[in-house]
Amino acid sequence: MPISGIVVTCGTGDADAVASRIGTMDGIEVQGVVPGDRIVAVIESDSVDGEVALFSRLHEVDGVQTVRLAYHNFEDME
Amino acid sequence: MGLSRRDFLKASAAAAAFAAAGAAVLKPGNADAADDKGIKWGKAPCRFCGTGCGVLVGVKNGRIVATKGDPAAPVNKGLNCIKGYFLSKVLYGKDRLTKPLIRKGDKMVEASWDEAMGLIASKFKEAIDKHGPDSVAMYGSGQWTVFEGYAASKLFKGGIGTNNIEVNARLCMASAVTGFMTTFASDEPMGCYDDLDLGDTFFLWGANMAECHPVLFSRMIDNRLKNPNVRIIDFATRHTRTSQMADRYVKFNPQTDLALLNAIAYVIIRDRLYDEAFIKEHVVFKKGKENIGYGLEDKFKFADEPKLITFDEYTNFLKPYTPEYVEKLSGVPAQTIVEMAHLYADRKRKVNSLWTMGFNQHSRGTWVNNLVYNVHLLTGKICRPGENPLSLTGQPSACGTTREVGTFTHRLPADMVVMNPEHRAKAEKIWGIPAGKIPAKPTYNATEMFRALDRGDIKVVWVQVTNPFQSLPNLNRYRTGARKGDGRFVIVSDIYPTRSTELADVILPSASWVEKEGVFGNAERRTHQWFKQVDPPGEAKNDLWQIMELARRLGHGNLFPYKYPEKEIWEEYRKFGDGQGKDLAPYEAYAKTRGLRWPVVNGKETLWRYVEGHDPYVKQGEGIKFYKNKPDHFKAVVWARPFEPAAEVPDKQYPFWLCTGRVLEHWHTGTMTGRVPELKRAYSSAVCEMHPDDAKRLGIKNLQKVRISSRRGTIVLPVDLNGRGKAEKGNIFVAFFDEGKLINELCIDAYCPISGEPDFKKCAVRIEKA
Numbered sequence: 116m117p118i119s120g121i122v123v124t125c126g127t128g129d130a131d132a133v134a135s136r137i138g139t140m141d142g143i144e145v146q147g148v149v150p151g152d153r154i155v156a157v158i159e160s161d162s163v164d165g166e167v168a169l170f171s172r173l174h175e176v177d178g179v180q181t182v183r184l185a186y187h188n189f190e191d192m193e
Numbered sequence: 194m195g196l197s198r199r200d201f202l203k204a205s206a207a208a209a210a211f212a213a214a215g216a217a218v219l220k221p222g223n224a225d226a227a228d229d230k231g232i233k234w235g236k237a238p239c240r241f242c243g244t245g246c247g248v249l250v251g252v253k254n255g256r257i258v259a260t261k262g263d264p265a266a267p268v269n270k271g272l273n274c275i276k277g278y279f280l281s282k283v284l285y286g287k288d289r290l291t292k293p294l295i296r297k298g299d300k301m302v303e304a305s306w307d308e309a310m311g312l313i314a315s316k317f318k319e320a321i322d323k324h325g326p327d328s329v330a331m332y333g334s335g336q337w338t339v340f341e342g343y344a345a346s347k348l349f350k351g352g353i354g355t356n357n358i359e360v361n362a363r364l365c366m367a368s369a370v371t372g373f374m375t376t377f378a379s380d381e382p383m384g385c386y387d388d389l390d391l392g393d394t395f396f397l398w399g400a401n402m403a404e405c406h407p408v409l410f411s412r413m414i415d416n417r418l419k420n421p422n423v424r425i426i427d428f429a430t431r432h433t434r435t436s437q438m439a440d441r442y443v444k445f446n447p448q449t450d451l452a453l454l455n456a457i458a459y460v461i462i463r464d465r466l467y468d469e470a471f472i473k474e475h476v477v478f479k480k481g482k483e484n485i486g487y488g489l490e491d492k493f494k495f496a497d498e499p500k501l502i503t504f505d506e507y508t509n510f511l512k513p514y515t516p517e518y519v520e521k522l523s524g525v526p527a528q529t530i531v532e533m534a535h536l537y538a539d540r541k542r543k544v545n546s547l548w549t550m551g552f553n554q555h556s557r558g559t560w561v562n563n564l565v566y567n568v569h570l571l572t573g574k575i576c577r578p579g580e581n582p583l584s585l586t587g588q589p590s591a592c593g594t595t596r597e598v599g600t601f602t603h604r605l606p607a608d609m610v611v612m613n614p615e616h617r618a619k620a621e622k623i624w625g626i627p628a629g630k631i632p633a634k635p636t637y638n639a640t641e642m643f644r645a646l647d648r649g650d651i652k653v654v655w656v657q658v659t660n661p662f663q664s665l666p667n668l669n670r671y672r673t674g675a676r677k678g679d680g681r682f683v684i685v686s687d688i689y690p691t692r693s694t695e696l697a698d699v700i701l702p703s704a705s706w707v708e709k710e711g712v713f714g715n716a717e718r719r720t721h722q723w724f725k726q727v728d729p730p731g732e733a734k735n736d737l738w739q740i741m742e743l744a745r746r747l748g749h750g751n752l753f754p755y756k757y758p759e760k761e762i763w764e765e766y767r768k769f770g771d772g773q774g775k776d777l778a779p780y781e782a783y784a785k786t787r788g789l790r791w792p793v794v795n796g797k798e799t800l801w802r803y804v805e806g807h808d809p810y811v812k813q814g815e816g817i818k819f820y821k822n823k824p825d826h827f828k829a830v831v832w833a834r835p836f837e838p839a840a841e842v843p844d845k846q847y848p849f850w851l852c853t854g855r856v857l858e859h860w861h862t863g864t865m866t867g868r869v870p871e872l873k874r875a876y877s878s879a880v881c882e883m884h885p886d887d888a889k890r891l892g893i894k895n896l897q898k899v900r901i902s903s904r905r906g907t908i909v910l911p912v913d914l915n916g917r918g919k920a921e922k923g924n925i926f927v928a929f930f931d932e933g934k935l936i937n938e939l940c941i942d943a944y945c946p947i948s949g950e951p952d953f954k955k956c957a958v959r960i961e962k963a
Contacts, residue, residue: 116199117281118199118202118203118206119206119278120205120206120207120208120209120210121210122210122213122214122272124411124414124415124418126418127418144203146207146210146211147211147216149211149214149215149216150215150216151214151215151418152418153214153215153216155207155210155211155214155216156210157203157206157207157210159199159203163278163281163282166278167275167278167858170275170278171275171857171858174434180414180418180438181407181410181411181414181415182275183213183262183272183273183274183407183408183411184262184272184273184274184275184277184278185206185209185210185212185213185214185261185262185271185272185273186205186206186209186210186259186260186261186262187206187259187260187261187277187278187280187281188202188205188206188251188258188259189258189259189281189282190202190253190258190259192281192282192285
């Protein structure tokens with residue numbers, strides 16, 4: 116089950132609201148909101164496809180400006 | 194995966210993300226989790242685009258198990274884009290090539306390396322003996338490492354004695370190169386990515402940066418979040434995620450970028466917004482030939498005839514390009530043109546232009562590159578930190594390998610050309626080969642090379658790290674040509690089966706990325722090095738070994754007398770650029786750093802070229818000096834280039850423009866990303882982006898299948914009216930990643946006569962219900 120750590124950048128002042136929206140998405144666990152309106156989250160999915168789909172969907176969430184990948188572990192992938 | 198292991202990895206993921214976000218971990222107890230002692234981390238540039246992000250590759254038990262953004266990499270500071278996910282499986286698709294394969298009848302049969310290389314060498318010898326050295330050719334790639342490109346160039350030009358070496362970068366960056374060479378007499382940008390942090394105005398021209406250079410786009414967005422004054426203007430023919438995030442989306446009709454840039458220049462001059470002092474000191478004006486053709490005929494030849502003109506003559510040339518006239522051509526309101534011209538010239542703003550394939554894959558690609566430089570030169574908005582035109586690069590080493598090493602028919606390293614006897618002599622000396630060995634005449638650009646294979650003038654072609662039999666325009670001709678027999682022999686080195694390996698006579702399994710030691714060079718002149726971190730699978734071998742092995746078997750082993758080939762090639766190669774403004778550091782320096790931007794002089798990299806205080810070649814008091822352009826007294830050239838129509842425009846029979854390009858989820862022809870079943874499902878097959886009004890008019894519903902036809906080919910695809918990208922009326926867009934749907938069969942093989950780069954963005958098609 117691959118796991119990734121991501122950073123979501125929001126529009127000014129939006130981060131808490133965006134974090135709430137993101138937090139309801141299956142497979143995404145918000146870890147915290149940091150200065151600079153950035154959200155740190157962890158994505159878990161059955162497959163890389165699943166991670167990519169979630170990552171992509173985040174761009175459509177209201178208030179999200181950018182989504183970037185910090186860490187990706189796939190050690191149990193065949 | 195056990196629960197505790199999963200928790201541990203989640204903590205690691207979070208910790209890495211916190212660190213990259215510039216914040217301490219909120220749960221200090223888990224801070225140690227960031228350091229997984231089971232994994233060995235090594236640096237490398239990302240395998241994918243020309244941004245050249247730094248990645249740390251995590252290896253456990255001889256296999257890559259994790260990647261992370263490299264926090265020490267200045268390009269991306271610990272954060273990668275979505276393509277970072279692709280790295281996980283590029284090397285581990287189930288149908289990875291592991292053994293050489295030789296065609297016997299209809300089947301590809303496993304063979305030993307000795308048998309395969311022996312056969313290849315015999316075919317080379319046979320063709321050279323019967324038909325001469327120009328009957329063999331190499332087609333490589335902007336995804337070649339520097340070592341691979343250098344070795345190929347040395348073997349073909351210095352050993353075999355043919356200029357038949359070309360690369361897929363002819364299809365992506367050639368017009369950028371000729372733009373640089375004709376304007377500045379030197380390839381590659383004067384600025385760097387720091388301009389994205391320092392500037393406040395960004396004009397994007399036909400470049401979907403949010404999807405194709407996401408990390409660079411993120412830097413602009415980060416800048417805008419800190420500085421509300423920042424403006425991003427998206428000039429495009431199609432509405433994309435970039436358009437959504439830009440401050441302005443300015444749609445224009447295909448090909449009219451030429452007219453728009455001239456109109457902007459017209460307004461800048463009319464309204465006296467130009468920098469007279471800058472122009473006087475740093476600019477000359479020139480005019481070239483017009484009605485220059487489209488390269489559609491085999492063996493098409495073109496030579497420009499530049500003439501110096503005056504500022505007044507240039508002003509006169511621009512007279513037709515009034516905002517009102519260009520509004521009619523482009524669809525951009527005259528008022529907007531004036532507004533944009535004033536924005537470009539605004540003395541209080543730090544203005545940048547960015548572009549990639551919209552400008553380069555263009556039948557007047559050289560011209561449109563010249564025209565964007567014109568605007569910066571007229572206003573003096575160039576060679577200043579935060580204020581530059583920045584040509585973006587698509588592939589990870591189109592700069593570092595193909596352009597800097599010079600793996601084109603007419604090229605040698607460090608901007609040198611085979612046509613110049615002094616350049617040939619220098620190469621012959623460094624390579625230790627007899628004088629006169631390197632031929633003086635270029636032979637074929639990429640399109641002409643495959644035309645020559647089709648005609649039989651080229652018999653043997655070796656393809657490495659690229660997929661021409663999916664990516665060439667007017668594809669049917671070249672696919673058919675490859676299998677005509679009569680002495681033709683095609684070798685393809687790759688890591689997976691592709692639409693090119695299926696046409697090969699011999700397939701060689703290659704090592705990829707961190708399965709070999711390598712050097713890439715990115716779009717901001719940053720050269721990065723990496724060491725091998727895992728073994729390639731099966732019997733796969735790196736392309737450098739393959740080239741040197743062929744050399745040995747052809748009697749040219751003396752060209753490669755290396756014990757540590759990578760390092761020794763590097764030290765030999767950098768002799769070419771030393772003292773030429775293309776200086777590279779010793780190999781060890783790259784092993785230690787996250788890349789260095791050339792010229793590197795006395796260990797110091799150069800962020801801004803041509804500028805006093807930043808470029809070591811510009812002396813104190815010289816200010817700005819385009820020191821590579823001696824014939825024009827170290828000035829840059831503003832070119833009078835007209836609007837000329839595309840090679841093929843929509844008409845009654847074929848009423849739509851077809852544009853092709855990339856999608857976020859797949860890299861180019863999908864040979865690496867398509868291998869991953871999971872990724873393929875995310876964007877499983879190509880669709881046709883179309884405007885809803887056009888669909889309604891034709892009675893087509895969303896997701897319904899349509900037949901798209903050009904004069905060259907036809908394809909059936911489902912229509913997408915609600916995708917991330919939205920076509921404008923009269924236009925459709927199809928991505929070229931889908932190996933089951935070869936959209937390039939429809940594309941026209943018209944090219945820019947100066948650069949030889951084909952126009953993948955414009956041809957005429959009709960659409961019917963399937």
